[in-house]
Amino acid sequence: MAGQGDDRGDDRLSPNQLEKATKAIQILAGLDIPDTISKRSSSDDVLAAADRCLATFNNSQRLKSKPPSKRKAKDEVLSIFKRSKAATKLGESSKCLWKHSFVCLAYCGQTRIPTTEIEKDDLLRAGLGEKEVEFFNMEIGAEAFRDLLYDKFPPLRCGGGFEFLKCIPNSRNMEVLSPVTLSSPLALKTRVGTTKRTYIRPLQQDLELSAIFDLPSGPEEECLKCGEYFNLGKLASHISSCGRKVEIDLTDEYGQSSSKVKEENTGIRNDFEKEFDSIEDSKYYFDAVLELENDIVQTVMEQSSKEITAACNEQAPLMMKIGEMKKQIDTDETMFLDVRRGFVLIDAMRQATKKKFNPYQLLKIRFVGESAIDHGGPKREFFHLLALDVSNNYFSGADNGSRFLINNIIGVQDRKYYYLGVYFVLSVLYGGNGFPFMHDSLFNYLVYQSIDTSTVSVDNIPDQTLKFLVNKVLEAETDDDIQISCSIDESLDLLLATGFRKAVCNLTLEDRNDIRNALLNYHLIAKVKAELDQFAEGLQTFGFLSFVKADPHTWRPYFIQTDKELTPDIIKGMLSVEYSAKGSVDRPLEERTYMFFVDFLDDCYEEGISGCDLSNFLLFLTGTSRIPLLGFEESITLLFLKYGNFPTVSTCGIEIRLPTIHDTYEKFKDIMIHAIKGNDGFGGGP
Numbered sequence: 156m157a158g159q160g161d162d163r164g165d166d167r168l169s170p171n172q173l174e175k176a177t178k179a180i181q182i183l184a185g186l187d188i189p190d191t192i193s194k195r196s197s198s199d200d201v202l203a204a205a206d207r208c209l210a211t212f213n214n215s216q217r218l219k220s221k222p223p224s225k226r227k228a229k230d231e232v233l234s235i236f237k238r239s240k241a242a243t244k245l246g247e248s249s250k251c252l253w254k255h256s257f258v259c260l261a262y263c264g265q266t267r268i269p270t271t272e273i274e275k276d277d278l279l280r281a282g283l284g285e286k287e288v289e290f291f292n293m294e295i296g297a298e299a300f301r302d303l304l305y306d307k308f309p310p311l312r313c314g315g316g317f318e319f320l321k322c323i324p325n326s327r328n329m330e331v332l333s334p335v336t337l338s339s340p341l342a343l344k345t346r347v348g349t350t351k352r353t354y355i356r357p358l359q360q361d362l363e364l365s366a367i368f369d370l371p372s373g374p375e376e377e378c379l380k381c382g383e384y385f386n387l388g389k390l391a392s393h394i395s396s397c398g399r400k401v402e403i404d405l406t407d408e409y410g411q412s413s414s415k416v417k418e419e420n421t422g423i424r425n426d427f428e429k430e431f432d433s434i435e436d437s438k439y440y441f442d443a444v445l446e447l448e449n450d451i452v453q454t455v456m457e458q459s460s461k462e463i464t465a466a467c468n469e470q471a472p473l474m475m476k477i478g479e480m481k482k483q484i485d486t487d488e489t490m491f492l493d494v495r496r497g498f499v500l501i502d503a504m505r506q507a508t509k510k511k512f513n514p515y516q517l518l519k520i521r522f523v524g525e526s527a528i529d530h531g532g533p534k535r536e537f538f539h540l541l542a543l544d545v546s547n548n549y550f551s552g553a554d555n556g557s558r559f560l561i562n563n564i565i566g567v568q569d570r571k572y573y574y575l576g577v578y579f580v581l582s583v584l585y586g587g588n589g590f591p592f593m594h595d596s597l598f599n600y601l602v603y604q605s606i607d608t609s610t611v612s613v614d615n616i617p618d619q620t621l622k623f624l625v626n627k628v629l630e631a632e633t634d635d636d637i638q639i640s641c642s643i644d645e646s647l648d649l650l651l652a653t654g655f656r657k658a659v660c661n662l663t664l665e666d667r668n669d670i671r672n673a674l675l676n677y678h679l680i681a682k683v684k685a686e687l688d689q690f691a692e693g694l695q696t697f698g699f700l701s702f703v704k705a706d707p708h709t710w711r712p713y714f715i716q717t718d719k720e721l722t723p724d725i726i727k728g729m730l731s732v733e734y735s736a737k738g739s740v741d742r743p744l745e746e747r748t749y750m751f752f753v754d755f756l757d758d759c760y761e762e763g764i765s766g767c768d769l770s771n772f773l774l775f776l777t778g779t780s781r782i783p784l785l786g787f788e789e790s791i792t793l794l795f796l797k798y799g800n801f802p803t804v805s806t807c808g809i810e811i812r813l814p815t816i817h818d819t820y821e822k823f824k825d826i827m828i829h830a831i832k833g834n835d836g837f838g839g840g841p
Contacts, residue, residue, distance in 0.1 A: 253290040259283040259308040261362040293341040314357025323808040335478040348486040480697040490516040500544035507574040536778030538587035551617040556716030557594040560683040576693020589713030608675035653677040723756035744815040751823040
């Protein structure tokens with residue numbers, strides 16, 4: 156065995172050379188380094204690794220001495236540095252297709268981005284924080300995508316899953332991205348576009364912030380409060396939490412030294428701690444309490460999980476299909492629509508006829524004369540106002556949402572109904588509500604091409620003459636009643652237009668249903684078939700109508716008004732309230748103001764304040780009077796104004812700021828009503 160070691164002769168490395176060679180091996184990323192090297196082992200594995208290092212060095216010297224060759228540099232490098240198998244797994248290409256920064260957070264409930272350097276350093280020490288990830292294959296599956304992030308952030312494996320978030324522009328708040336983004340890097344890139352960072356938040360369990368890595372933090376310095384030494388990087392955070400204060404011997408108004416009181420209190424605390432420490436196995440009491448608490452929390456989480464799962468199951472098909480359609484949007488190109496607040500429909504139609512109009516570009520809305528930047532709010536209000544104008548100008552009927560198209564051959568010639576269909580689709584893609592005021596029979600025609608007005612009641616008929624005739628026919632008790640009703644000139648014209656050819660003098664009670672169906676099928680559906688077909692053509696933008704036909708029940712609420720009532724609890728459930736710190740001067744004023752706000756919502760719902768119901772408040776807050784089918788993309792934050800008389804709302808996310816200056820509910824209620832009724836624009840006020 157000894158002779159075998161001597162065969163190496165002069166090739167054997169000195170300890171100093173061995174250490175340098177080991178470090179060189181660790182730097183060369185292409186080499187497979189045994190674990191024994193990191194432990195500075197003197198075994199044959201280390202010598203073998205050193206030989207590999209020398210071979211690499213000799214190869215590099217050979218390349219330097221060789222004359223210029225036609226062989227590509229890449230081939231030369233690959234001949235020296237053998238590529239590991241791990242680099243070629245998952246079908247990865249050698250070229251980085253996307254480089255993106257991820258910031259892994261530690262807490263499940265975190266809603267704001269890390270801002271302080273101390274917080275960022277703590278995350279980095281724990282193996283979290285901001286790291287750049289390179290993607291060589293953009294279409295890897297969800298599991299491979301997840302494992303890649305787990306490798307980058309090892310503690311994330313303990314979080315019970317995770318979700319992606321992005322920072323709301325001009326804000327420190329975050330909003331959750333669609334679950335579709337978890338499916339692949341390509342899906343995430345499509346959603347975030349040019350956003351620099353994506354935030355990762357654990358779902359079920361907070362991550363430990365125990366230090367895994369050491370960061371350079373400067374020399375040590377003594378804390379003047381407790382006398383202990385800390386690195387300068389940690390000293391600032393320690394000072395704010397240091398419990399030992401310099402005691403000053405001041406005598407209070409009762410003639411007793413405050414320092415003595417402090418000493419007495421300290422003594423009591425120490426006695427208590429000693430007594431507590433004497434309890435045998437006291438930790439088991441804590442374990443029992445924690446176990447009980449965990450059982451309660453687990454029960455609540457399971458119940459909440461069921462509710463969340465049920466809601467997600469209802470919305471998942473919509474989210475997936477809308478996500479597929481949004482992939483067709485060219486986020487590198489932006490289409491700006493400039494509209495006047497009082498002429499939204501006119502301006503939108505004029506913009507649609509221009510050559511630059513391209514629904515497949517990223518849409519931004521600018522209200523003329525207003526400075527709001529479109530981060531979602533202006534689009535919401537645009538589609539809300541557009542739906543109101545479309546309902547009043549292109550539809551007619553009852554105000555309960557069951558409306559029918561108006562016959563307009565000039566509009567068909569100008570392809571206005573096609574553009575209405577395009578705007579309908581854009582409303583859905585950008586978080587709007589579509590046109591939820593159509594009658595069920597129109598929706599059935601768009602989906603099934605069937606003409607069926609069996610669900611139309613007399614009250615839903617928009618034309619008064621037609622309503623009168625149908626009502627008389629249905630109320631007829633004798634043959635003469637029907638004949639008299641249909642013999643009136645206007646009524647006869649309506650009946651003959653349908654193609655009904657039976658002589659009026661021969662009509663009987665048995666013809667009653669045939670007359671009713673002929674009148675409604677023709678005048679409500681067949682008469683506007685050209686308009687409906689052109690509208691359907693516009694709905695095919697992004698392939699939207701095909702999705703609707705494949706699953707009509709899921710998409711129905713975008714066309715037909717639902718019966719879901721807006722309540723104060725629904726609005727309060729959407730709000731995240733941010734108070735000042737407990738014990739601060741502002742906290743009691745903010746809590747009082749919030750109670751005023753709760754009472755105001757209840758009054759709007761119960762008393763029905765004229766011109767100021769809950770839908771008006773929601774419009775003031777978000778730009779739309781109805782909650783979108785998939786909810787709001789942005790989080791809604793309630794803040795407080797220390798100075799100022801009126802509430803304000805912001806387009807940066809969705810924020811409302813309530814003034815705390817008012818000391819009575821009546822004053823608060825008056826300014827809220829005044830602000831909502833006097834709102835001249837999104838984010839505005841009186």
